[in-house]
Amino acid sequence: MTRLTPETLLAELHKAADVVTRLVSTLDESSVAEPSVLPGWSRGHVLAHIAGISNAMARQLEFAQRGETIELYDGGPEGRTKAIELAAGHSLADHTESVGAALARALAVFDALAPGDWQARIAYRDGTVLDGGLALWRELVIHASDLGTGRGPETWSRPFCEHLVEFLTARVPEAYKFVLQPTGLPQMTIGSGGTSIAITGMLTDIAAWLAGREPSLGSLRATAAADGVELPDLLPWPAALPAPR
Structure with missing residues (x-):
């Protein structure tokens, strides 16, 4: 199987973020409230989750740079669910702004990593910054398909x-x-x-x-x-x- 270096993973994160940004730009106000591929979730739910996990992973790295760890989401799993439900019904403009800002925050922190920083400890899965980067990659690629805009798993790279x-x-x-x-x-x-x-x-x-x-x-x-x-x-x-x- 392909082994990803931090440099390769960083490039993949930027590609995945670009895909999400492009797909968001194709939505209109009514389509945000329409069902996503995920049962019980609208596209707004998916967008709220993408923003949430991007901000959460950025926070993992920001604390790791200080030699500290913090839980992934404020309030744990219940806090995650509550935040998604609260944001799901937001307008397209609000989703566009929040997703864009969250992706920019996460990418900026990953871009600033020195080679040795990738093995710093984070709370997520009791792992490392590299594990966090792989997790964000999974979240962005899979949930881009979950938006149900025509970019399905057939577009996933080898x-x-x-x-x-x-x-x-x-x-x-x-x-x-x-x-x-x-x-x-x-x-x-x-x-x-x-x-x-x-x-x-x-x-x-x-x-x-x-x-x-x-x-x-x-x-x-x-x-x-x-x-x-x-x-x-x-x-x-x-x-x-x-x-x-």
Whole structure:
């Protein structure tokens, strides 16, 4: 799988932010209130979340530069949910301003990092600044597709899909091992259970399925011992909070 350097990740963050900014510019007032791809969320909810996670990750880095850590969101998960609900109904102008300002803040902090800063500790997943950058990349790319403006998972790059597959290995149930067979690309294996299931299809579709999104380029095929089977249920998305110690 592709290994991202901080320099490569920084370039990817700028690309993802540019995509979000461009998609926001295509919306009109009525479309902000229309449903997104995510059940129960309007496009306004998605935009509020993009602004929220961008500001939250910027804050992680700002505290890390002082040798401190702070929780991702004020008020924890409940604070995150409340902030999204409060901002979801804002006007297009307000969303455009808040998303633009949040992206600019986050990119400015990432751009200012020195080489050694990427390993500074942050509270998010009890990880590092690099982990925070990867998380923001995931959030921007996936939620750009969740806006439902025609830019679906089929636009996700190979490096992004390979990173997502690696990150979402945690969604493989303990009993299974998934042998991923992306069309035209090398095979990948995730999970270590005793039951092997081969999953064949486009890499973007495999990544979308693992991320809980609808594959967009064709149907995935799952087989076990040469027989066709249903795609298995996945475990929840990896928790953002570290396990208690």
